[in-house]
Amino acid sequence: MGQLQTTNAMQLMTTSDILYSDACLIFIIVGVVCAAVRWAHMCRPYAEEASFFYPARKQATFFFAAVLMEIPYLLQPADDATMTYIRVWGVVYYPVCFTMLFLRYFRGQQLTGRTNWLYFGLPMLMLTAMMVAVMVTDGTWIERHMVALSCTGGAVGILLSVRLIRISAWMKQGIDNYHHANYSTEADFPYRFAQRMLVLPMIWIAIMWMVFLTGSRPLKLVVDLLLSVWMVHILCIILHPQRIPRQAGAEQYIQGIEEEAKKQADQAARTPSGLMMGRGTTADSTPAAYSDEVRDQVIAIILRRYREPHLLKTEVLADVDRGLTAPASRFIASIGYYTLINMFRLRHAELYAAAHPGAKQAEVAAASGYLSDQALSRARRNVTDIDPTFVAGVKL
Numbered sequence: 001m002g003q004l005q006t007t008n009a010m011q012l013m014t015t016s017d018i019l020y021s022d023a024c025l026i027f028i029i030v031g032v033v034c035a036a037v038r039w040a041h042m043c044r045p046y047a048e049e050a051s052f053f054y055p056a057r058k059q060a061t062f063f064f065a066a067v068l069m070e071i072p073y074l075l076q077p078a079d080d081a082t083m084t085y086i087r088v089w090g091v092v093y094y095p096v097c098f099t100m101l102f103l104r105y106f107r108g109q110q111l112t113g114r115t116n117w118l119y120f121g122l123p124m125l126m127l128t129a130m131m132v133a134v135m136v137t138d139g140t141w142i143e144r145h146m147v148a149l150s151c152t153g154g155a156v157g158i159l160l161s162v163r164l165i166r167i168s169a170w171m172k173q174g175i176d177n178y179h180h181a182n183y184s185t186e187a188d189f190p191y192r193f194a195q196r197m198l199v200l201p202m203i204w205i206a207i208m209w210m211v212f213l214t215g216s217r218p219l220k221l222v223v224d225l226l227l228s229v230w231m232v233h234i235l236c237i238i239l240h241p242q243r244i245p246r247q248a249g250a251e252q253y254i255q256g257i258e259e260e261a262k263k264q265a266d267q268a269a270r271t272p273s274g275l276m277m278g279r280g281t282t283a284d285s286t287p288a289a290y291s292d293e294v295r296d297q298v299i300a301i302i303l304r305r306y307r308e309p310h311l312l313k314t315e316v317l318a319d320v321d322r323g324l325t326a327p328a329s330r331f332i333a334s335i336g337y338y339t340l341i342n343m344f345r346l347r348h349a350e351l352y353a354a355a356h357p358g359a360k361q362a363e364v365a366a367a368s369g370y371l372s373d374q375a376l377s378r379a380r381r382n383v384t385d386i387d388p389t390f391v392a393g394v395k396l
Contacts, residue, residue: 348368
């Protein structure tokens with residue numbers, strides 16, 4: 001009887017190991033297939049401008065394909081040394097990879113420079129060395145240094161996770177600033193998808209830390225299946241470009257305005273009287289950047305066009321008199337383009353609702369230049385301070 005119980009227990013353990021291995025196999029196959037599809041497929045006609053619409057294509061391919069580094073666990077899921085390697089791999093690899101993806105997508109940053117190689121090359125070298133040690137030495141070397149490797153891997157994982165969190169927070173702020181400086185409606189935000197995706201790495205890495213801290217193989221099985229589905233979902237989303245097509249010449253136009261503004265500011269700094277017009281000086285004694293004439297002209301243009309749902313900053317500046325574009329841009333920047341336009345739209349919505357008490361919010365939104373009632377609600381939350389001198393001319 002005792003021998004039969006022992007045999008059944010061994011059989012149960014073997015079955016569990018097979019399940020762990022099968023889940024890892026699914027994870028690896030899904031990752032490799034996603035990598036191949038990501039590399040080979042680009043939707044037409046976006047492939048003609050792949051560097052803009054798919055800026056992180058190579059990095060995303062690597063992100064998917066690197067799951068091949070879990071092959072040791074596929075072969076020996078019950079081995080303690082292999083599990084130690086997998087625990088370290090999760091908390092080190094994913095912070096490295098998500099950071100690489102974000103820097104490439106948002107900043108167009110190549111994997112160059114000492115800092116990038118320090119935060120990418122060394123962690124990947126450490127993981128590669130552990131993988132080779134597991135496969136070549138049958139895990140004996142890792143078993144002898146298991147505690148040191150776990151502590152080192154955990155410390156490196158914390159360092160890389162903190163770096164990713166800081167970069168994500170900085171990028172979110174930068175994205176918010178860019179969107180609100182150039183677009184009047186959230187539907188036109190070119191980085192809207194990527195902004196939402198900033199939350200994903202935190203969830204993913206939290207899962208990896210759960211595996212690291214518990215060392216639980218059943219949890220690893222669930223994680224492998226969950227992330228397999230997640231990878232397919234992400235691939236389906238990123239196959240279609242998530243950037244809104246840029247308007248012809250818009251970026252060059254804005255760059256020209258900024259260069260002109262900088263040139264005028266430098267000239268004013270060398271002039272004793274500076275640009276003492278309209279707004280006086282700022283807190284740091286920098287001369288004011290625009291005049292009342294410029295402010296009134298911009299307000300008049302917006303007053304005429306604020307009900308256009310997709311009105312861009314470049315379109316407003318295009319209507320400004322020649323020679324006043326740079327100070328007009330500075331005036332808009334001092335308030336925020338999104339905030340400025342929505343002051344007018346919200347005032348119109350207020351007047352429309354008062355004149356039509358029975359109107360639904362969707363009707364009020366459409367009449368005020370919003371694409372939906374949700375857009376109107378978000379604008380009300382985001383724009384709470386409306387300057388009455390700006391919107392005094394709003395009429396139904």
